[in-house]
Amino acid sequence: MGVYVYSITSKDHPLPLDDVSGVGDPPCRLRTVTAGDLCAVVSDAPEDLRPRRRDVMAHQGVQERLMADGAILPLRFGFTADDDQVVREVLEERAEEYRERLGRLDGGSEYHLRASWDEDALLRRILAESDEARTLNQQIRDGAGTPAMSIALGELIAQDVQTQQEALAAGIVEALRPYAREESVSPPGGQDFLNVSFLVAEDKEEMFLATEISLANQLGEECEFRLHGPLPPYSFV
Structure with missing residues (x-):
């Protein structure tokens, strides 16, 4: 056996x-x-x-x-x-x-954070911030668009989504990093744009959790945070 x-x-x-x-x-x-x-x-x-x-x-x-x-x-x-x-x-x-x-x-525990962004809310943000995307979208809605314009809009939105999600993920990790000994970033899946684990010491847990709550409140309901912990530190063995 x-x-x-x-x-x-x-x-x-x-x-x-x-x-x-x-x-x-x-x-x-x-x-x-x-x-x-x-x-x-x-x-x-x-x-x-x-x-x-x-x-x-x-x-x-x-x-x-x-x-x-x-x-x-x-x-x-x-x-x-x-x-x-x-x-x-x-x-x-x-x-x-x-x-x-x-x-x-x-003296450390693992906290695992996943985050996703509401697709409709993100699309509205991109259309509000990108003149090119907004113009293409309006032409298509008015019936003046072409198949090529639809493809161009899709590619533009996909690129902007990736850029914004990568920037937001980096900002979240940067904000939480001072309260963690180590971090381990994994590829996100599904609708998530962030999949990261932090090794957090006992004396930093309060500030880590307070910062995570503050970030979630700042981003609002459009962005969903899912934090699990404290956990055994599987990601850091």
Whole structure:
């Protein structure tokens, strides 16, 4: 049977595992694998492990319980090894890297921010600010437009949308950056123009959250902010 790995931490971590259950049905018992001053929190790996809600929530619950008492390197759901010895060897081989990363994560949590802009509101803004787009749009509406003009308007709007969204995303990140140790930007999906995670220290959380609320209020209902956290710092492991 394989080994399911949840987190890596220092062996000095309190490791409050007695009241926490692992993945599997019935839940697997948690244990530790230690090498030097590092420790991995593991359990047996269920043979039929899949990302069921029950198991994903159990995985997350272990991370949150550990994170409340010290720095951890949370592994994403589904990470397994052949046996305890393999885990021990990895801890030994990458000890310096893990210790450095634990130091950087100590006292910090992840906040994940996504943002989207209402398409109709953005189109109105572009038409209000761009004389060229407004003129093309009016000619098309009046019936004097050509297929080429419609294509030109579409390309112009698409370019302006990208420019404005990129500028707004950069401005949001710049405003929040002073209150974060690190940031990790990912490609946005769907209607989002921003997908970013911040590593925020405990003593900066209040200002980070206040700044995020202020930005959302300034941009108004046209722009939707979706902030999740505090979370285990998956994006910074």
